[in-house]
Amino acid sequence: MEQRHLGRTGLRVSRIGLGTLTWGRDTDEHDAADLLKTFWEAGGTLVDTADVYGDGEAEYLLGKLMAGLVPRRDLVISTKAGSVPDPDRRFNGSRGHLLSALDASLERLGTDHVDVWHVHAYDPATPLEETLQALDIAVGSGRARYAGVSNFCGWQLAKAGTWQLAAPGARTRLASTQMEYSLLQRGVEREVLPAAMDLGIGLLPSSPLGRGVLTGKYRNDAMPPDSRGASEHLAPFVAPYLDETAGRIVDAVATAADGLAVTPLQVALAWVRDRPGVTAPIVGARNAQQLTAALSVEALSLPDEICRALDDVSAPVHRYPDHDWSTL
Numbered sequence: 001m002e003q004r005h006l007g008r009t010g011l012r013v014s015r016i017g018l019g020t021l022t023w024g025r026d027t028d029e030h031d032a033a034d035l036l037k038t039f040w041e042a043g044g045t046l047v048d049t050a051d052v053y054g055d056g057e058a059e060y061l062l063g064k065l066m067a068g069l070v071p072r073r074d075l076v077i078s079t080k081a082g083s084v085p086d087p088d089r090r091f092n093g094s095r096g097h098l099l100s101a102l103d104a105s106l107e108r109l110g111t112d113h114v115d116v117w118h119v120h121a122y123d124p125a126t127p128l129e130e131t132l133q134a135l136d137i138a139v140g141s142g143r144a145r146y147a148g149v150s151n152f153c154g155w156q157l158a159k160a161g162t163w164q165l166a167a168p169g170a171r172t173r174l175a176s177t178q179m180e181y182s183l184l185q186r187g188v189e190r191e192v193l194p195a196a197m198d199l200g201i202g203l204l205p206s207s208p209l210g211r212g213v214l215t216g217k218y219r220n221d222a223m224p225p226d227s228r229g230a231s232e233h234l235a236p237f238v239a240p241y242l243d244e245t246a247g248r249i250v251d252a253v254a255t256a257a258d259g260l261a262v263t264p265l266q267v268a269l270a271w272v273r274d275r276p277g278v279t280a281p282i283v284g285a286r287n288a289q290q291l292t293a294a295l296s297v298e299a300l301s302l303p304d305e306i307c308r309a310l311d312d313v314s315a316p317v318h319r320y321p322d323h324d325w326s327t328l
Contacts, residue, residue, distance in 0.1 A: 001043035001298055004279050007175045008200025011115070011146055013076050015273060016295060017046035017204060019284035024057025026231070027286070032061050033069055034288040040070045042295045048178070048204070048282045050080035050120060051105050063110035072111055078204075079105050080150055080178075082120035082131075093123030093131035102138055117144035118178055121151040128156075132163055132171070139172040148176035148201070154191025161199035176202045176279065182272055183249055183314045184210035184241050190318050193277050202279035205272050209283070209294075213241040214268035216254050226286070252313040256306050269297045271310055 003012040018039045023032050036047070049058045059079060066072045081101035084092045092098075102117060117138055119131055135147035149160055157177055164171045177196055179188045181203065188203070196203050209215055217224055218238075227238075250264070257264045272281050285291035302310075 001045075001295070003045070005202070006116070006146065006279050007148075007196075007202035008173070009146060009175045009202075011076070011175065013046040013280055014044045015280050016044060016269075016297070017048050017078075017280045017282040018044055018291070019206070019282040020047065020049040020058040020062060021053050021284050022058075022286070023049070024054030024061050026234075029061060029064070031287055033065055035285060035291050036062075036065050036070055038288040038291050039295070040074060042292075042298075044295070045074065045076045046078060046204075046280050046282075047075050048078045050083070050118075051101050051108075052080075052083045052085070052120070055085075056104070056108055059105055059108035063108055067110055076115040077109065077111070078116035078118065078176075078178075079109070079114050080118040080120040081105065082123065089125065091121045091123040093119060093121075093126040093128075093134075095130050095134045095137070098131065098134040099137060102134075102143055106143060113142055114144050116146045116148055116176060118148045118150045118176070119152075122149075122153070122156045128160060129163060132160060135164075135174075136170075136172050146175040147172045148174050148178065148204075150178040152177060152179075152192070154195050157192055157201070158195040158199070161195065161201055165199070174199065174201050176204050178204040178206055178282070180207045181205035181275075181278070181281075182208050182210040183214060183253065183268055183310060184246050186314060186316045189316065190322060197277040203277050204279055205281040208272040208281035209265060209268055210241050210246070210250075211238045213238065213246060214250060214253055214264060216250055216257075216264040218242055219247070219250060219254070249310075249314045252310060256302075256310065260300075260302075260306070262300060263293065265293055266297045266300050267302065267306070267310075269294060270300045270302050271307065273297065274301065274307075 001014045004015045081098050138144040161174045181188050253264045253267050257267045283294045
């Protein structure tokens with residue numbers, strides 16, 4: 001698998017990443033082992049997790065598999081901290097919480113460092129400089145090799161990235177930002193992606209298949225019983241992308257796939273993988289068969305005319321202040 005630099009750093013990662021959102025909950029140890037082995041054998045290196053996935057079970061399971069199945073040195077492990085199970089405070093970006101969470105993650109993963117450590121979300125109740133100081137301490141102490149953020153909007157990312165560059169040598173440059181990005185969710189193109197590209201921050205798209213909808217499995221009101229849309233706890237996650245607008249985009253993806261003699265999954269994943277500023281989409285698969293189908297996109301590059309057609313059908317409405325006011 002082709003490797004790409006993560007932002008403006010020397011770290012290289014596979015241009016498709018493996019997500020572990022369902023590990024330890026919907027994905028058991030046997031299936032997780034098959035997924036990790038399939039990914040590794042295909043040349044994949046970037047594995048993404050978080051301390052809240054499966055209430056910590058995803059990290060624990062990944063650590064167990066690294067101990068006996070895939071060598072730790074062959075993987076680039078990315079994890080996140082900052083989300084908390086507190087209805088009154090969904091995110092905790094305080095220095096104390098983040099560093100404690102990192103130590104707990106390292107223990108579950110069975111390693112002395114993670115390759116990339118992300119703040120899971122912006123915490124308005126904590127000064128941003130305090131949150132960012134936790135990244136500096138993590139990298140300075142060797143517990144993390146690189147640092148990034150997740151789910152920061154445009155101004156938050158720009159502020160954080162600029163703050164970290166304000167005193168070269170004293171602060172840790174942001175290597176990456178993880179955000180949802182797909183043909184069904186192009187909101188990052190408004191401000192996040194331009195800020196990331198200007199600051200040299202690599203984008204790691206989550207849900208690059210539109211939460212599974214872009215595979216076409218839900219077309220014509222279908223609801224496969226083993227799908228996330230039919231899952232009691234994941235159905236609300238999928239539901240926003242089952243509307244009429246999404247349906248038109250999915251139909252366009254299916255038409256492109258038919259013309260290229262490939263699958264809708266391959267078209268949708270190739271589109272986001274090759275967008276400017278993208279380092280590696282993070283793919284979450286239910287089993288090794290699904291993952292193999294996603295990894296087969298390595299050999300596919302979409303023709304320019306197909307990309308333009310998909311761009312047009314999925315284009316978000318961005319007017320003022322994104323466009324010159326005099327042209328509106």
